Amino acid sequence: MTGPIEDYLDQLRASLPTRPTETSRILAEAQDHLRESIAAGLSAGLTEAEAQEAAISAFGSVRAVARAYQTGRTRAAAVLRGCALTSSKLAGLFLLAFSLSSLTLLADVKMSTHNVAVGPLSGPVLQHLAAGIAGLLLLAGYHLARRFRRRGARAAAASAARYFPPLAASFFAAGTAAQVLLKASGAAHIGGPTILASLALAVGYAVRMRWTLRARGATA
Amino acid sequence: MDRERLKGNLDLLLLSVLSAGPAHGYAVIAALRDRSEGAFDLPEGTIYPALHRLENSGLLVSSWANAEGRRRRVYALTDKGVAALAAEQAQWRRFATGVHTVVGWTA
Numbered sequence: 001m002t003g004p005i006e007d008y009l010d011q012l013r014a015s016l017p018t019r020p021t022e023t024s025r026i027l028a029e030a031q032d033h034l035r036e037s038i039a040a041g042l043s044a045g046l047t048e049a050e051a052q053e054a055a056i057s058a059f060g061s062v063r064a065v066a067r068a069y070q071t072g073r074t075r076a077a078a079v080l081r082g083c084a085l086t087s088s089k090l091a092g093l094f095l096l097a098f099s100l101s102s103l104t105l106l107a108d109v110k111m112s113t114h115n116v117a118v119g120p121l122s123g124p125v126l127q128h129l130a131a132g133i134a135g136l137l138l139l140a141g142y143h144l145a146r147r148f149r150r151r152g153a154r155a156a157a158a159s160a161a162r163y164f165p166p167l168a169a170s171f172f173a174a175g176t177a178a179q180v181l182l183k184a185s186g187a188a189h190i191g192g193p194t195i196l197a198s199l200a201l202a203v204g205y206a207v208r209m210r211w212t213l214r215a216r217g218a219t220a
Numbered sequence: 221m222d223r224e225r226l227k228g229n230l231d232l233l234l235l236s237v238l239s240a241g242p243a244h245g246y247a248v249i250a251a252l253r254d255r256s257e258g259a260f261d262l263p264e265g266t267i268y269p270a271l272h273r274l275e276n277s278g279l280l281v282s283s284w285a286n287a288e289g290r291r292r293r294v295y296a297l298t299d300k301g302v303a304a305l306a307a308e309q310a311q312w313r314r315f316a317t318g319v320h321t322v323v324g325w326t327a
Binding site: 026030033035036068069 | 265
């Protein structure tokens with residue numbers, strides 16, 4: 001099957017609040033049902049496109065079908081997932097704003113006082129850059145997760161998302177190494193518990209994303 | 221027909237349809253629509269969760285079967301399902317009789 005039916009099943013896959021094995025069975029049944037419904041439409045004299053549209057319409061909207069599978073537990077999980085996504089977005093925006101404003105301030109201080117301690121790669125600059133990158137990673141993760149929820153594990157989003165966990169882990173390792181080196185050379189103070197916490201959050205998010213990808217892959 | 225009212229009696233309706241013999245989801249939904257002469261017309265996709273719930277309760281059993289070159293999930297009543305259907309039918313008869321008596325209408 002191609003076209004609207006495949007799109008419908010992809011959207012349903014992304015919306016179902018069920019476990020992967022259960023999702024797989026639900027989709028198989030839905031596909032068989034739609035196929036049967038299309039055959040009935042064709043027998044009644046509809047065109048292929050009309051039969052597909054009628055089959056989808058009779059089956060019900062993705063939202064209605066997904067809601068019919070919701071239980072109290074899955075409803076609560078959906079709310080928590082939404083909160084986690086929103087928190088990621090807000091944290092990402094905060095880190096990005098914090099980074100940009102701090103870097104602007106540092107540049108201003110350097111220009112107005114000719115302060116040589118604030119070099120292009122000094123400790124504070126690196127820390128604020130790290131915060132900005134962590135913010136970008138969180139925002140990227142947020143948008144990928146949103147895309148998954150809308151379209152399921154398809155195409156570019158799935159490929160791009162696979163690079164997110166190693167990217168976040170590499171960034172975390174590089175950031176930690178830079179902090180250690182700066183401390184050893186006495187070039188800067190370690191003032192980044194907030195930044196380290198944000199990096200840890202980015203890695204945690206990446207790991208969670210990996211689990212999601214595996215779960216989606218199991219139902220593909 | 222009010223959908224909420226229909227959903228409240230969906231278990232009885234599905235068990236009744238399947239009392240005629242094992243059937244796959246599409247056939248169950250088609251029978252429900254045809255036997256009600258179109259009155260029971262829920263979104264078809266919302267019937268499957270009810271079938272799965274009845275299966276999880278032990279009232280139905282299902283298995284994949286090959287028919288016309290396709291794999292289909294076929295549902296059948298269990299002994300517990302047969303007993304539940306009898307109980308639901310008795311309860312419904314009492315309810316319908318009570319309603320008929322109160323509203324003063326006889327079928």
